[in-house]
Amino acid sequence: MANTDKQVNELIKREYEHGFVTDIEADTFEPGLNEDVIRRLSAVKGEPEFMLEWRLKAYRRWLEMDEPEWAHVHYPKVDYQNISYYSAPKRPEDMPQSLDEVDPELLRTYEKLGIPLHERAALAGVAVDAVFDSVSVATTFKEPLAKAGVIFCSISEAVHEHPELVKKYLGSVVPIGDNFFACLNAATFSDGTFVYIPKGVRCPMELSTYFRINAANTGQFERTLIIAEEGSYVSYLEGCTAPMRDENQLHAAVVELVALDDAQIKYSTVQNWYPGDENGIGGIYNFVTKRGAAIGKNSKISWTQVETGSAITWKYPSCILRGENSVGEFYSVALTNNYQQADTGTKMIHLGKNTSSTIISKGISAGHSSNAYRGLVKFGPGAEGARNFTQCDSLLIGDRSAAHTFPYIENKNKNSIVEHEATTSKVSDEQMFLCRQRGIDPEQAVSMIVNGFCKEVFKELPMEFAVEAGKLLEVSLEGSVG
Amino acid sequence: MKPAPKLSSAFLEPAGQKLPSPLLELRRQRGTALVDMPLPTRKTENWKYSSRYLKLDDTLAGSLTSTGKAGTDLAVEGYHAVFRNGVMVPEASKLPDVDGIDIRRFADLSDSEATKLAERLDNTLDSNAVQLARLNSARFEDGLLIQLKPEAVLDKPLFIVCETDASTSGSAYPRIYLDAGHHSQITVVEEYTSTGEQSAMVNAVTEFTLAEGAQVTSVRLSSDGQNVQHIGATGARLGGNSRFESHAVCFGGPLRRHDLQVRLEQPGAECKLNGVVVTQGKQHYDNHTTIEHVAPHCNSEETYRNIAADQSHAIFNGRIHIHPDAQKSNANMSNKNLLLSTGAEIDTKPELEIYADDVKCAHGATIGQLDEDAIFYLVSRGISRREATTLLSMAFINELIEQIPVASVKEASQGRLNHFIEQTFVEG
Numbered sequence: 061m062a063n064t065d066k067q068v069n070e071l072i073k074r075e076y077e078h079g080f081v082t083d084i085e086a087d088t089f090e091p092g093l094n095e096d097v098i099r100r101l102s103a104v105k106g107e108p109e110f111m112l113e114w115r116l117k118a119y120r121r122w123l124e125m126d127e128p129e130w131a132h133v134h135y136p137k138v139d140y141q142n143i144s145y146y147s148a149p150k151r152p153e154d155m156p157q158s159l160d161e162v163d164p165e166l167l168r169t170y171e172k173l174g175i176p177l178h179e180r181a182a183l184a185g186v187a188v189d190a191v192f193d194s195v196s197v198a199t200t201f202k203e204p205l206a207k208a209g210v211i212f213c214s215i216s217e218a219v220h221e222h223p224e225l226v227k228k229y230l231g232s233v234v235p236i237g238d239n240f241f242a243c244l245n246a247a248t249f250s251d252g253t254f255v256y257i258p259k260g261v262r263c264p265m266e267l268s269t270y271f272r273i274n275a276a277n278t279g280q281f282e283r284t285l286i287i288a289e290e291g292s293y294v295s296y297l298e299g300c301t302a303p304m305r306d307e308n309q310l311h312a313a314v315v316e317l318v319a320l321d322d323a324q325i326k327y328s329t330v331q332n333w334y335p336g337d338e339n340g341i342g343g344i345y346n347f348v349t350k351r352g353a354a355i356g357k358n359s360k361i362s363w364t365q366v367e368t369g370s371a372i373t374w375k376y377p378s379c380i381l382r383g384e385n386s387v388g389e390f391y392s393v394a395l396t397n398n399y400q401q402a403d404t405g406t407k408m409i410h411l412g413k414n415t416s417s418t419i420i421s422k423g424i425s426a427g428h429s430s431n432a433y434r435g436l437v438k439f440g441p442g443a444e445g446a447r448n449f450t451q452c453d454s455l456l457i458g459d460r461s462a463a464h465t466f467p468y469i470e471n472k473n474k475n476s477i478v479e480h481e482a483t484t485s486k487v488s489d490e491q492m493f494l495c496r497q498r499g500i501d502p503e504q505a506v507s508m509i510v511n512g513f514c515k516e517v518f519k520e521l522p523m524e525f526a527v528e529a530g531k532l533l534e535v536s537l538e539g540s541v542g
Numbered sequence: 543m544k545p546a547p548k549l550s551s552a553f554l555e556p557a558g559q560k561l562p563s564p565l566l567e568l569r570r571q572r573g574t575a576l577v578d579m580p581l582p583t584r585k586t587e588n589w590k591y592s593s594r595y596l597k598l599d600d601t602l603a604g605s606l607t608s609t610g611k612a613g614t615d616l617a618v619e620g621y622h623a624v625f626r627n628g629v630m631v632p633e634a635s636k637l638p639d640v641d642g643i644d645i646r647r648f649a650d651l652s653d654s655e656a657t658k659l660a661e662r663l664d665n666t667l668d669s670n671a672v673q674l675a676r677l678n679s680a681r682f683e684d685g686l687l688i689q690l691k692p693e694a695v696l697d698k699p700l701f702i703v704c705e706t707d708a709s710t711s712g713s714a715y716p717r718i719y720l721d722a723g724h725h726s727q728i729t730v731v732e733e734y735t736s737t738g739e740q741s742a743m744v745n746a747v748t749e750f751t752l753a754e755g756a757q758v759t760s761v762r763l764s765s766d767g768q769n770v771q772h773i774g775a776t777g778a779r780l781g782g783n784s785r786f787e788s789h790a791v792c793f794g795g796p797l798r799r800h801d802l803q804v805r806l807e808q809p810g811a812e813c814k815l816n817g818v819v820v821t822q823g824k825q826h827y828d829n830h831t832t833i834e835h836v837a838p839h840c841n842s843e844e845t846y847r848n849i850a851a852d853q854s855h856a857i858f859n860g861r862i863h864i865h866p867d868a869q870k871s872n873a874n875m876s877n878k879n880l881l882l883s884t885g886a887e888i889d890t891k892p893e894l895e896i897y898a899d900d901v902k903c904a905h906g907a908t909i910g911q912l913d914e915d916a917i918f919y920l921v922s923r924g925i926s927r928r929e930a931t932t933l934l935s936m937a938f939i940n941e942l943i944e945q946i947p948v949a950s951v952k953e954a955s956q957g958r959l960n961h962f963i964e965q966t967f968v969e970g
Contacts, residue, residue: 454894
């Protein structure tokens with residue numbers, strides 16, 4: 061075992077390989093939040109009046125709200141006045157129009173991440189709306205998308221070019237007063253992604269935003285809005301890494317999905333933000349509100365997430381199943397190590413007839429971390445013939461780790477069926493013995509077992525993400541066996 | 543936001559004084575702590591689904607006075623202690639005369655015994671979780687203290703019948719404390735019944751402490767009338783290799799709330815918690831259970847079944863908490879529900895909170911209906927639809943009733959449940 065311990069210790073010491081800071085001059089606001097800051101933010105972005113009004117309304121609402129404390133996470137209070145609410149790479153007037161024009165510094169950043177933008181885009185056939193800090197700096201593959209009629213742009217752009225869509229849908233799924241963090245986001249969101257798939261169009265490629273948090277003390281408030289018109293289909297990928305920082309960074313994003321009749325939205329996330337060091341110092345606070353409204357008949361919204369990063373995760377991608385026969389899915393792998401804390405899960409609100417939902421959640425906690433699944437499955441009185449299946453399993457690695465399950469099930473319809481099951485266990489000695497007996501070292505054995513544990517979720521990910529996710533899990537778990 | 547309503551001071555007026563002074567002092571202290579206690583609202587997590595049923599107006603604040611004689615329809619087959627409105631009625635009771643078993647009402651305790659008891663009351667319950675049951679500690683007027691010396695065995699079950707006479711408005715606060723010495727054995731049947739038509743509240747607290755190797759079986763039947771709110775709390779602390787079994791048969795009412803908290807404090811302790819809940823009309827029942835695995839090598843097994851019909855509301859919240867170092871814990875929880883009509887609501891929340899890695903924990907929850915194919919199968923063999931649904935519903939819960947170790951209670955429960963279920967299917 062001595063040898064193993066040594067290996068393990070070496071692995072434990074391994075540092076976050078994506079930790080670095082890109083030295084780019086940023087045009088950053090002074091820390092603090094008040095109405096003036098919001099006016100300035102809106103002005104910098106040249107927003108129309110209706111957006112400013114919307115932001116101010118949210119801000120006033122936010123002032124009256126209290127930070128939620130029900131989640132199973134502990135962290136020092138965030139000082140919202142000590143955060144800068146805007147940071148953009150300099151020279152916004154000569155924003156690059158293609159990859160060649162992109163600041164080479166930026167490209168090097170992506171290269172360090174191991175996922176060169178152009179290579180990735182070219183190889184995978186993925187259009188990337190890369191969000192570097194708060195302003196979209198490179199948008200590629202716009203043309204083939206435009207040909208299909210797909211709108212894929214930053215939300216700032218959408219506010220100018222498609223105000224009618226923004227007005228109609230922004231805040232329709234996550235209203236401004238929905239919760240403390242969503243409300244803060246509504247007031248201060250800096251940028252984000254806007255996707256519109258017209259009627260009957262199957263989006264010709266998988267869309268992706270690759271964003272990372274950069275400049276110190278810049279809370280990043282992303283806002284994503286995806287609208288799938290009747291009979292359309294889109295698959296959207298979101299992935300994140302963040303540089304190493306000692307100070308906690310706040311991230312409060314909002315994602316809204318709208319699926320109309322027969323539309324399908326598949327939203328996949330790989331989240332690998334800086335989780336803090338092995339003593340729990342630093343790391344990102346990830347307070348995200350994600351919600352999809354399946355408004356139309358036969359519509360489908362599917363969330364897949366692999367969460368390995370962030371010091372604190374507070375995230376519940378949800379589906380409101382309003383349309384008849386609409387389908388909601390949630391596949392999640394949440395891994396916590398060291399002192400990470402995650403409180404994540406989903407909400408499936410069944411309102412329409414014959415709606416169905418599936419929840420598969422796999423939590424893995426190692427080290428001193430705490431990993432909670434919190435979910436709500438709710439059947440309204442009109443949810444005739446609705447169906448839910450939930451399975452949430454937890455795997456514990458190390459005797460100081462914690463795993464929790466808080467499922468809320470509320471049912472008001474007699475013609476519906478809900479099933480929930482959960483298990484918690486550790487990697488069993490028998491499994492380990494079997495692997496080691498066949499010459500597999502413990503590190504690899506655990507990785508194999510964990511990968512097997514997560515397989516149900518990984519198979520839902522788009523191929524290129526599945527590869528990344530498997531690798532991420534391996535890296536994140538290193539050092540937790542012993 | 544308007545401020546949360548507070549407990550009316552009328553509930554803290556001095557109650558009956560026929561208790562030894564240490565207990566009166568304890569009551570006074572507990573009462574002081576409740577001054578301005580905020581009442582649960584929808585925002586109170588553990589009252590989320592029930593607070594709207596709760597009514598604590600001043601008419602309930604007074605103690606109940608008894609006029610007539612209430613009675614149980616249970617065939618009492620062993621020993622029995624009868625309480626009326628929270629005060630023991632010795633002439634209606636028959637207590638065992640068995641070596642090593644000492645059963646006395648609080649009012650009869652000497653000061654030194656009462657001091658000892660006062661130190662131990664409430665120590666099986668987490669007072670933050672049972673806000674309203676704390677009212678009992680400030681208001682109880684009598685109680686039953688059951689002490690089992692090491693290795694004492696009570697040969698027949700002890701029935702504790704708590705009758706509430708609601709011919710006037712008010713509240714009753716029955717209280718039971720059981721202390722089981724090492725390797726002692728007892729079966730206790732608590733039955734809550736009521737007569738009278740006025741609105742009333744029963745706020746009952748029962749506590750069990752089990753020393754090494756003790757075996758305690760508790761059966762709890764709640765069949766108060768539809769004018770009676772019932773708020774109950776049961777706590778149990780388990781020593782090494784002891785075993786606690788709880789069987790609850792729950793009939794709905796205007797507000798029915800029961801908190802069951804079990805702490806497995808020494809290695810080898812195990813518990814089995816079974817519950818059957820049926821609600822109809824506009825009834826309500828809310829069961830909250832907590833199993834704390836404090837020590838390693840403990841087992842727990844929990845099974846609750848709810849049937850909700852009409853516009854009724856059944857709630858189950860089960861929590862399993864595995865403490866750090868409680869390795870080799872085994873915990874299983876299952877909650878199955880039958881939702882028989884749209885309009886009825888079932889809310890369930892089976893929670894796991896786990897801080898140790900070498901454990902096996904699982905929970906399962908389902909909400910569904912009777913299997914149409916099964917009904918069809920029976921109907922096609924000439925059984926009426928009404929009979930078929932009754933049969934299948936009974937089958938759904940009977941598995942748990944069958945486990946009740948007291949034959950007379952088992953049969954009586956089966957009869958009552960069968961009657962209840964038959965009533966529910968009016969359309970035949």
